Amino acid sequence: MDPSVIPTLAAVISAIIGGAAGEAGKNAWTSLTALVRGRFGADAAVTSAIERAGTRPPEETAEIIAGHAATDPAFEESLGRWTAETVRLIQSKHDVSNTIGGDARITGPVVQAGDVFGSINLGKP
Template structure:
């Protein structure tokens, strides 16, 4: 599997698991599990990993998916298409909701943002 696709897959899985992909991520996760089930049936390690996503890190999930893709060229094509489609979907429908509430006490700088590309530096206080 191409390294750029693996990197994109890792970003997508991480965004979905972390909740950063919002509603689009929920739909993407459903389509990924459907893709894996359709290809491997209900007994595959990939299916079990996806069904128990809350006990696996995004890195572990990506590794399992890439392993299956490397062993199955048809699945590799399908997973690459899913990754590319999902990246486009998340970029176009990415919703961000930042809030500080409750009894929060803030004693330093706070940044609330959507997508950040690059570093954020506050400098010395």
């Protein structure tokens, strides 16, 4: 599986677990658990990752799911579609408004964004 999918999947899982997507997020979570259990229901490591997703870092859950997807091209394709669709769903359901007003004085880097799926790097590596 393309390694760049893992941070996106982790961000989606985090947003859903954190309640950012509301009812749509609950439906997305239900569809992800059905997708994973339908393919890996007998694999305790994968189903455990889903069951304990709220108690572990989202990156860990995403890595477990993506690692198993790498061994199954059909599941990998389904997971990619689920991730892309859920990103669109979350982004369409989440309004963001950033305001700087009054006598604000900004002297350094500022990033204003809604949900970020991936990395933001400021400065030199």
